[in-house]
Amino acid sequence: MMDKHAVMICGHGSRDDFAIEEFNSLAFHLRNRLPEIEIESGFLEFATPIIRTGLEKLKAKGAKKIVCLPGMLFAAGHVKNDLPSEINNFGAENPGIEMVFGRELAIDSKLLRAAQDRIEEAERNASNSIPRKDTLLMVVGRGTNDSDANSNVSKVTRMLWEGMGFGWAEVSYSGVAFPLVNEGLERVLKLGYKRIIVFPYFLFTGILVRRIYTWADEIATANPNIEIVKASYLNDHEQLIDCFLDRIEEALNGSNNMNCLLCKYREQIIGYEHDHGAAQVGHHHHVVGIGTDGHEASDHGVHHGHHHHGHNHNHDSDHHHDHNNAHKKD
CATH class of the missing domain: 3.40.50.1400 (Rossmann fold)
Structure with missing residues (x-):
């Protein structure tokens, strides 16, 4: 049993077996680079294991602080809504575990x-x-x-x-x-x-x-x-792995704020005014766990509606996630 921090790598997921293999290879490289940290990985949709499964594994190993890192380049709906919904739900059900949401890879x-x-x-x-x-x-x-x-x-x-x-x-x-x-x-x-x-x-x-x-x-x-x-996509390039390590370090040190200045949920962005102040809820539950292994989706105990933390994108609020999630206003 451990009492120190752990890391959860949150992938998008794909119905493509090769995509899953490449994501798992990335997680393998990160484990090799950080042998002192317990690392699990999982997918938001279309593949297993799902994110909840990885979080439960870290919980069973005694993790008291879990850094959840988006395995995604930029912050769109999955990073701004779906992943925080998953992480906040798990955190609400496990108040003894500190949940930290790292930022996306972004421009680096x-x-x-x-x-x-x-x-x-x-x-x-x-x-x-x-x-x-x-x-x-x-x-x-x-x-x-x-x-x-x-x-x-x-x-x-x-x-x-x-x-x-x-x-x-x-x-x-x-x-x-x-x-x-x-x-x-x-x-x-x-x-x-x-x-x-x-x-x-x-x-x-x-x-x-x-x-x-x-x-x-x-x-x-x-x-x-x-x-x-x-040209080839990025895949497991050494610089990509280094960037993931930077995001983990930022989250552990508390310096992982996302760039929210042009977030359509915080500001009235031209053409997306209807999204301003929208509630932060996941929209992916119908494809959780569906994909490469042919298993049907189930809710796995994850609730995708509002919960007692009351997270929303209202610009008049403090606009931050509990458990030190990264999408917050300074």
Whole structure:
């Protein structure tokens, strides 16, 4: 039995077995880097083990403080609503355990270096030698209904564009946001660049990454005079692992505040005014545990409605989560 802190890595989840394997590989690397800390991992939706299972394991091992770390690049609905709902529910049921919600990976110099490496790998493996001034970089984000999260992809793109010296760069998304990858590629073909590098700014593989590569292949087949190069996603790059370790350290030291200045739940963001002040509840319960093992979802004792902590996104409140959760106002 332990009486010190532990870490729960909270993944999105996928119906793709390879995506689950890659996420589990990340958790393996973190355990190797932090052998003194008990680490469990689980998924929000589409796969098992679910997050509740991992939390229960840490509880059974005697954890008195659990750092819950989002295994996600940016803070959209899952980080702002679904994960806090899971964590707060568990904390409310276990008042003897201190729950700390770490922040998302966000825009980080380590992740930019990892992205640079993936793009340079693609350049080295390309068939032709084409200078960057004649190359267009297409960075592909996941796409959400949160403009704050979507805009982070644009910032990453701009920093890679200027930092690596490409002739041009554009952003597209695998879903939800505009433009989609196929639409974005059709538009940039008209700019006249000799090479287009398609870089999925994703942590792991999965259905969406395969869709991105399929679109790239279709564009390449239809446009043989333009070289379409597919770069790898981040996966288990050493800099990504280092970034996760930084987030764990921040959470343990109490310096893991999220950037809430443009959160659509705190501020009236153009086009999302109806979300301002919305209650913080999960919306993922119908797909918890469904996925790669074929098991049906169940509620596993998790309550997805309001609870006595009364968390909400009302800008007039203190707007913080109990148990030192990160999404709070200074």
